[in-house]
Each structure stands twice: as structure tokens, then as C-alpha cells.
Amino acid sequence: MPVARGEQGRNMGATNSRLRREIEEDILDEMVDINDYLVTRDSILLSENFHLDARDIGNDNHKVDIQYRTGSRQTVSVVVLSNNAENIGDLKTGLRNSLSDGYIYNVT
Numbered sequence: 001m002p003v004a005r006g007e008q009g010r011n012m013g014a015t016n017s018r019l020r021r022e023i024e025e026d027i028l029d030e031m032v033d034i035n036d037y038l039v040t041r042d043s044i045l046l047s048e049n050f051h052l053d054a055r056d057i058g059n060d061n062h063k064v065d066i067q068y069r070t071g072s073r074q075t076v077s078v079v080v081l082s083n084n085a086e087n088i089g090d091l092k093t094g095l096r097n098s099l100s101d102g103y104i105y106n107v108t
Contacts, residue, residue, distance in 0.1 A: 002090040004106045005097065006080065012102040013067075013074035020099060022047050023066060023076075028095060034088045037064050037081060050076070060084070066095060082108040 015023070026047030031037075036044065037054045039062070045052040050066050057063045057080070066077040079094040085107050094105035 002085070002087060002108050003094050003097070004108075005101075006104040006106045009075070009078055009098065009102050009104050011074065012078075012098075013072070013076045015076055015099065019049060023050055023099065024096075026050075027052050027066060028092050031088055031092055034081075034085055034091055037091060038062055038083055038085075054081075064091065064095070066099070078104045080104060080106045082106070084108065 027045045027050060030045050039054055040056045042053045043051040044054060049069055051069050052066050054062050054064045060083040062081045064079045064081050065075050067073050067075045077095045077098040079091060079098060081091060090107045094107045098105050
């Protein structure tokens with residue numbers, strides 16, 4: 001299964017429908033190539049209130065997360081992305097699922 005729920009995220013920030021729509025339109029809709037997220041880089045994509053980062057976490061995985069840009073910079077969505085993953089749709093699904101329920105999703 002390419003998208004699987006992992007462990008409960010710790011101290012994940014809450015979002016309302018307006019903020020989730022911002023994430024969808026300004027971040028998720030802009031994601032085109034999965035290889036853009038198999039890197040270590042801050043603020044790959046930006047919206048008014050959020051930014052998307054990616055980090056190499058070892059074991060052939062990257063952590064891709066969405067955080068508030070200001071204030072507490074609290075994380076609202078997290079995916080552990082396998083370096084072998086090929087489908088950008090799976091990454092988007094994992095980020096959406098994490099945003100909705102506060103769990104970390106594994107994408108292979």
C-alpha cells in the first residue's frame with residue numbers, strides 16, 4: 001500500500017476550513033514532481049500562512065512537512081516519504097490525511 005497511516009503526530013497544530021483551503025490551493029495544488037521533495041530544503045513551497053519543508057531522515061526516507069510560517073511554527077501535516085516513491089498523488093494524499101487526522105503517514 002503506497003500510503004499508510006503511521007504513528008500519532010505530537011503537538012500537531014489545528015487548522016480551520018479556510019486554512020486547509022489555503023494549503024490545498026497554494027501548496028498541494030502546486031506539487032508536480034515527487035523528486036522535488038526527495039531533498040533537504042526549507043520552504044520549498046509557500047503560502048500566506050504556511051511553508052513546506054523536506055529533510056533527509058536516513059534509512060532511505062525523507063520527512064516532508066507543512067508548518068505555520070510565523071508564531072509557533074507549529075507543524076500541521078507530516079509524511080515520511082520513501083526515496084523509492086514515484087507517485088506525487090500519493091504524497092499529496094498522505095499530506096491531506098495527516099492534515100485531517102494528525103497522524104504521520106508513510107508514502108512508499
